[in-house]
Amino acid sequence: MHTETIVDVEAFQMRFGDKEIIHDLSFSVNKGEIFGFLGANGAGKTTTIRALLNILQPTAGTLMVAGTRYSPSMAAMLGYLPEQRGLYRNEPILDTLTYFGVMHGLNWTDAKTRALKYLKQVDLAGKAKARFATLSGGEQQKVQLGSTIIHDPALLVLDEPTEALDPVNRALLLDLVTQHRDRGATVILVTHRLDEVEQLCERILILKDGVRAVYGHVDDVKKQFGGRALNDIFLSLHQKGAS
Amino acid sequence: MGRVRDVVRFDVIRTLKKKAFWFTSFAPPLIMLTIIGISYLSNQGGKNAGQEQAAAYARIAKIAVLDDSGLLNKRLLQSRKIALEPNIATGIAAVKSGRLDAFLYYPHDLVRGGVKVYARDMGITFSPSYNSAAVQLLRQSIVTTIARDISDRQALQILQQPPAVTAVTYRDGRSYNALAQMVAPGAFMVFFLTIVILLSATMISSTTEEKENRTAEILLTCARARTLVWGKILSIISLGLIQVSVIAIPLIIYLLLFPKTLTLPGGVSLAQIPLDPEKLLWALAFFIGGFIFFTTLVVGLGAMFPNANEAGRFLGIAMIWAYVPIYIVPLIINSPHAPMVTIFTYFPLTAPTTALLLNTVGALSPAEAIGSLAVILASISLAIPFAARSFRYGALEYGRRLGFREIWQRN
Incomplete structure (x- = not known):
């Protein structure tokens, strides 16, 4: 069966000065799947995402989104939640969500309507005019996710989306991600949380020191490692001396 | 262009909603009016008291x-x-x-x-x-x-009692009041320096805020760095025009309603200020060019720093160059072709103010004006890609300052 891909990375290499961060990385993400992109801190996950989204220029290789190099003109199809994230602290959340909708291709009226709808969906309609800085941590995360999905993107790239979330908000966020996948969106989930990966992802890639260590369907990966849980596989890969 | 317009709309509207913007817009004219009022009342009071005291003393x-x-x-x-x-x-x-x-x-x-x-x-x-x-x-x-x-x-x-003196001077066979001639082009210089200082905080925070808020990385996936930087620059220019209007419009309305009531030192009535089109065009060109240059420079430099506090300390050094030519005003008036004035006329950071000063005192030749404006335009054309690169790469460096070399060398 032919599977249509939305992300294709081929022989990607990234160097910062003399230091090689990513070495000969190739993978693809299928349309409509939740793809787990794993690795320890400093493995090169964020660098790969930034290169994929054309924020950084790769040293070598090709990184394609929907068959072409990503450019801001494709913003309408992308929802990106970076690892280091935040929003305008002193602006009303409704204004911020509207602005991010507009920056992702919506017109101002449509963006505002969708922002209000989203705030209602996550029980923040009463705080539409509240400044971002006055919200609780969990509420801020909801708004942050809203700014990523308000335009209903075809590709969601979420870098550590559940970091610092309490269990309730974490469940809510993962539910929203699943809803998007169910509507046909593709999700790249960059995370350390292997339980989330087991729960949500069809396929995974584990990056170790800039090199692809594991890549494939979750069930196939488990089989490959003798039926062990993903957590054990991840730990064994990162034990001292493992290669 | 659509994205630039969206950035301008968001940035301008949110700044206009801030009390601090209106405070800084209204504060200078209000402070000036207050000082003039206090000074007038104090002089009147002092004069009256002095006269009463002198009369009493004489008796x-x-x-x-x-x-x-x-x-x-x-x-x-x-x-x-x-x-x-x-x-x-x-x-x-x-x-x-x-x-x-x-x-x-x-x-x-x-x-x-x-x-x-x-x-x-x-x-x-x-x-x-x-x-x-x-x-x-x-x-x-x-x-x-x-x-x-x-x-x-x-x-x-x-x-x-010596009589009052009214002087009429001529230049090229026409009546020429040097002081009156300075008023209109001089206003551009005053507005330029006022706007640069009033908007300096907005210029600095325009990019550092998005870096501090961690929104820059997301925005870079929605618009090119150059688009975002243009949006920032045009937002600041729009805000500058609003602030100039806040200061200038009440003054213009007052002049239209009471044309003979305001008189400058030297007996120059504001209602009779000569408007030399050539001088005004040069003044406008240097005002706009200088403002865009300083805005672009500060936006670019601001993006190099992790936050507004750190940027502010460094940028103060860059901004002060706009004011340095004020210290050579006597030289500009008495010897407008002195080597130091020439250097200041063609050095990018001092060129706008020096050219505005020379134009104000009527000592800016067309050749100097073209040369100085060319320097400013060339500086803008270098500052824009610098600001775009600085924003693009600075956006990803949250905890440290980027160096100039690093900004140019990254690919």
Whole structure:
């Protein structure tokens, strides 16, 4: 069966000065799947995402989104939640969500309507005019996710989306991600949380020191490692001396 | 262009919603009006108090003189009830003992020796008027003496009070008031320096805020760095125009309603300010060019720093160059082609203010104007890609400052 891909990375290499961060990385993400992109801190996950989204220029290789190099003109199809994230602290959340909708291709009226709808969906309609800085941590995360999905993107790239979330908000966020996948969106989930990966992802890639260590369907990966849980596989890969 | 418009709309509207923006917009004209008002009331009050005090003093003061010059008019002294002292020592002793309020000594050679005043202290406001009283007495004595031989009343009046002078000067066969000519182009220079300082915080925070808020990385997936930087620049220019309007519109309305009420020092009425189209066009070009250059530079430099506080310290050094030419104003007026003025005219950071100053005093030749403007435009064309690169790569560096070399060398 032919599977249509939305992300294709081929022989990607990234160097910062003399230091090689990513070495000969190739993978693809299928349309409509939740793809787990794993690795320890400093493995090169964020660098790969930034290169994929054309924020950084790769040293070598090709990184394609929907068959072409990503450019801001494709913003309408992308929802990106970076690892280091935040929003305008002193602006009303409704204004911020509207602005991010507009920056992702919506017109101002449509963006505002969708922002209000989203705030209602996550029980923040009463705080539409509240400044971002006055919200609780969990509420801020909801708004942050809203700014990523308000335009209903075809590709969601979420870098550590559940970091610092309490269990309730974490469940809510993962539910929203699943809803998007169910509507046909593709999700790249960059995370350390292997339980989330087991729960949500069809396929995974584990990056170790800039090199692809594991890549494939979750069930196939488990089989490959003798039926062990993903957590054990991840730990064994990162034990001292493992290669 | 659509994205630029969206960035401008968001940035301008959210800034206009901030109280701080309106405070900084209204504060300078309000402070200026307050200072002028206080100064006027204080002068009026001081003048009235001084006059009342002087009148009272004249009625009650006990004054004596010793006239070795022979210039004092005896009748005048008598009419003023001013006594004569036999020598300096008795005069000083009389003041010390309190018998006299003031003893005035006019030596034989007044030109060299000058008048000596010995008086009871009456406080810092009033004590100096002993001196003017001493001179006034001498002056009136001389006029009274001379008046005996002069029949012309007007000549006498002129001797007592010099007449007002109205000068009409010409340049190239046409009436030319140098001071009046400076007003309109000078206003552009004042607006330029005012706007640069009023908007400096907005310029700095325009990019550091998005870095501090961690929104820059997301925005870079929605719009090119250059688009975002243009959006920032145009937002700041729009805000600058709003602030200029806040200051200028009330003044223009006032002038239209009461054209003859405002007069500048030198007797120049604001209603009669000459508007030289050539000078105004150059002033407008340097105002806009200089403002865009400083905005672009500050936006770019701001993106290099992790936060507004760190950026502010460094950017103050860059911004101060806009004000440095003020320190060579005497040189610009007296010697507009001095080497230092020429250097300042073509050095990018000082070019806008220097050219605006030269244009104000009427010493900017078309060749200098074109050359200086070319330098500013070239600087803008370098500053924009620098700002775009700085924003693009600076956005990803949250905890440290990027170096210039790093910004240019990254691919």
